[in-house]
Amino acid sequence: MNTATKVAAYAGVLAIVFGGAWAAGAAAGPLGTADTPQAMDHGAGQPTAAAVPPGLSVADNGYVLDLAQNALTAQTRQTFSFRIGTTGGGTVTEFDVEHEKKLHLVLVRRDGSGFQHVHPEMAADGTWSLPLTLPAAGSYRVFADFKPAGGAKTTLGADVQVAGPYEPEHFAADTRESAVDGYVVRLTGDLKAGAGSTVTATVTRDGRPVTDLQPYLGANGHLVALRAADLAYLHVHPQDGPGAGPDVQFAVEVPTAGRYRLFLDFQHGGEVRTASFTLSTDGTAPATATPTHADDHGGHGG
Ligand SMILES: [Cu+2]
Numbered sequence: 001m002n003t004a005t006k007v008a009a010y011a012g013v014l015a016i017v018f019g020g021a022w023a024a025g026a027a028a029g030p031l032g033t034a035d036t037p038q039a040m041d042h043g044a045g046q047p048t049a050a051a052v053p054p055g056l057s058v059a060d061n062g063y064v065l066d067l068a069q070n071a072l073t074a075q076t077r078q079t080f081s082f083r084i085g086t087t088g089g090g091t092v093t094e095f096d097v098e099h100e101k102k103l104h105l106v107l108v109r110r111d112g113s114g115f116q117h118v119h120p121e122m123a124a125d126g127t128w129s130l131p132l133t134l135p136a137a138g139s140y141r142v143f144a145d146f147k148p149a150g151g152a153k154t155t156l157g158a159d160v161q162v163a164g165p166y167e168p169e170h171f172a173a174d175t176r177e178s179a180v181d182g183y184v185v186r187l188t189g190d191l192k193a194g195a196g197s198t199v200t201a202t203v204t205r206d207g208r209p210v211t212d213l214q215p216y217l218g219a220n221g222h223l224v225a226l227r228a229a230d231l232a233y234l235h236v237h238p239q240d241g242p243g244a245g246p247d248v249q250f251a252v253e254v255p256t257a258g259r260y261r262l263f264l265d266f267q268h269g270g271e272v273r274t275a276s277f278t279l280s281t282d283g284t285a286p287a288t289a290t291p292t293h294a295d296d297h298g299g300h301g302g
Pocket of ligand 1: 101103104105117118119217
């Protein structure tokens, strides 16, 4: 192998390691002169070296989550408003539809309780709003999950405070079983740190499999997975198209070892319900755990 070949081979390895960023930089000349920095970071779905999970920042991909309120009153129906801005000072008004909606809003208290997955309406000026009731005091994380027209799929997060006595829940034990409104949902499959895996939710009612689940958001269920320690918002994809149950399969990718909270929205009899689970990457959760807390905090609000 002559020197030129060695250099070429080395460059080939670099290209693989740095993926699209290196290739874009090389094509555009010296680093920093590329006229499409956005494409370098987010083009073609290439992972970047310092990838941080979505939902941990109020600003990402050039977009900003701008909440109209940072405090709400417990147990009171209030109008909650926000907009998606750009770091340049503009407001985003054009969004692509994903999972049948232009924007998905997820709220959860910082302790991992009080989950809500709702769909606000956007006014012509880009202001999103919805009537919202938060059940109890505490600090809540608000996630906006959207894809601006022509932009990158983005999840931004911000906190909202609710005054009052706060008793945090401790999801210290893994639980694979969730009871909600007469339904019992069991989760099989394990989370694997740094890798993809499949988890399957099985929906039963009065001990019998539910075989007439209704499509919800373009699938037979919708799963949100959050890292318990920091509420990082993870990528989850339904494995099947709309189906009837009782099994609902998801591909889940968790970045690190630890504990995760999972929330499954499923629709049956015209109503959407939420089952919630706690799962650690070590796979020690028993097949049918007894819930260690009243599992009545999950909900599909709105
Ligand atoms: Cu949604």
